[in-house]
Amino acid sequence: MIDRSSRTAEHVALFRALETVRPGGGLFRDPPARRLLPRRHRAVVALSRLPGVHDALVRYIDRRWSGGPRASAVVRTRLIDEWLASSLAGGARQVVLLGAGFDSRAHRAVATPSNAGASPSDCGVVPSGGGAAFSAGAAAPAGAAAPVGVVPSGGGAVPSTGAATPAGVVPSGGGAAPSTGAAAPVGVVPSGGGVAPSTGAVTPTGAAHFGGGVAYFEVDHPATQATKRRRLGRDARPGVVFAPADLTVDDLGAVLRAAGFDPALRTVVIWEGVTNYLDDASVDATLRGLVALCPPGSTVIFTYVDRGVLDGTATFAGAAEWHDAVRREGEPWTFGLDPAEVPGYLRERGLALTEDLSTRAAAQQLLPASRRAEPTAEFYRVARAVVPGGTTDPTEVR
Numbered sequence: 001m002i003d004r005s006s007r008t009a010e011h012v013a014l015f016r017a018l019e020t021v022r023p024g025g026g027l028f029r030d031p032p033a034r035r036l037l038p039r040r041h042r043a044v045v046a047l048s049r050l051p052g053v054h055d056a057l058v059r060y061i062d063r064r065w066s067g068g069p070r071a072s073a074v075v076r077t078r079l080i081d082e083w084l085a086s087s088l089a090g091g092a093r094q095v096v097l098l099g100a101g102f103d104s105r106a107h108r109a110v111a112t113p114s115n116a117g118a119s120p121s122d123c124g125v126v127p128s129g130g131g132a133a134f135s136a137g138a139a140a141p142a143g144a145a146a147p148v149g150v151v152p153s154g155g156g157a158v159p160s161t162g163a164a165t166p167a168g169v170v171p172s173g174g175g176a177a178p179s180t181g182a183a184a185p186v187g188v189v190p191s192g193g194g195v196a197p198s199t200g201a202v203t204p205t206g207a208a209h210f211g212g213g214v215a216y217f218e219v220d221h222p223a224t225q226a227t228k229r230r231r232l233g234r235d236a237r238p239g240v241v242f243a244p245a246d247l248t249v250d251d252l253g254a255v256l257r258a259a260g261f262d263p264a265l266r267t268v269v270i271w272e273g274v275t276n277y278l279d280d281a282s283v284d285a286t287l288r289g290l291v292a293l294c295p296p297g298s299t300v301i302f303t304y305v306d307r308g309v310l311d312g313t314a315t316f317a318g319a320a321e322w323h324d325a326v327r328r329e330g331e332p333w334t335f336g337l338d339p340a341e342v343p344g345y346l347r348e349r350g351l352a353l354t355e356d357l358s359t360r361a362a363a364q365q366l367l368p369a370s371r372r373a374e375p376t377a378e379f380y381r382v383a384r385a386v387v388p389g390g391t392t393d394p395t396e397v398r
């Protein structure tokens with residue numbers, strides 16, 4: 001458990017900032033990442049823009065921090081961007097960034113049907129073959145790599161109307177709906193100086209929405225979130241709701257409901273780079289809390305480390321070095337899963353696994369070996385699961 005702003009979150013943001021300025025284009029563009037960095041890391045990004053320096057710097061990072069943390073983070077970011085875009089194209093209208101760190105997805109648009117024509121500088125997802133940004137729900141442009149493991153969630157049985165919530169769905173936790181003019185629930189801070197989104201007042205044009213009427217919630221450890229809000233300053237996207245929470249202590253359901261989360265809207269949860277810092281009980285409680293809150297057809301995207309790294313039952317190249325590095329930062333890995341057990345583990349908690357792949361497997365498709373052979377991890381995995389009963393096609397679930 002951490003008691004100060006996360007350093008590993010800064011490392012991931014550094015890797016994304018470097019990918020954004022990669023000469024010739026990277027796997028995505030994340031312009032706000034640089035702003036979210038401490039000064040010393042911003043200097044590294046500036047240095048990388050000098051002719052010839054980027055390549056050498058990235059190679060140095062990959063040698064110095066072995067095991068592939070940089071390229072694994074970059075690949076998972078791209079993959080999750082694609083999965084997010086796919087869910088948004090399928091009608092999801094809420095995004096929860098759980099353990100958001102310095103992930104800027106709420107503040108940079110990820111390509112959706114409504115902004116598929118936008119320039120790459122506006123959108124997070126850039127085809128690995130170059131060219132204009134595209135929606136993962138649409139055909140990729142010629143020359144672009146096909147999205148990895150993307151299973152479009154179309155044919156929605158859970159209609160996302162963007163309209164007023166059915167009567168009776170109100171935030172609990174004591175907070176009156178902001179549309180009534182009452183104060184926002186304690187601890188919940190919408191950016192832009194407004195009130196938290198009301199479950200009764202959310203509309204596609206409401207302040208909490210952008211990029212096609214999508215509400216974003218950032219849940220994170222209070223210390224990391226305070227740092228992020230300070231660094232973002234006025235660049236925080238208006239309407240994004242910041243809800244501080246310690247996932248080892250707080251009741252996520254109560255936190256989200258107090259933040260104005262609408263249980264009637266299909267939701268995408270992104271829990272990226274976080275489970276490995278928690279424990280059995282808090283991962284279990286978080287998953288159960290999400291399933292109780294999110295309607296059928298909602299998606300939970302998460303990463304995990306192979307438990308073999310922690311209990312010594314498996315050996316992976318570079319895993320010990322990577323783990324040593326995060327331990328030195330005061331953020332040791334404390335949780336992992338056995339990939340063979342993940343389908344059953346999720347089923348017991350009301351979720352159906354649809355994808356689960358290592359960052360190395362993702363890299364094989366996203367980083368064509370001829371152009372970029374970069375170290376990624378076999379033990380660091382990215383998974384996607386759905387809350388069954390809505391749009392889920394049983395043939396997609398295992």
Ligand SMILES: C[S@@+](CC[C@H](N)C(=O)[O-])C[C@H]1O[C@@H](n2cnc3c(N)ncnc32)[C@H](O)[C@@H]1O
Binds near residue numbers: 005012221
């Ligand atoms: C490696 S960072 C990943 C951040 C972000 N998801 C990303 O991919 O850039 C780990 C994140 O987990 C968060 N975290 C760790 N322990 C936590 C806890 N007990 N409760 C809430 N968040 C926690 C940290 O604050 C940090 O933001």
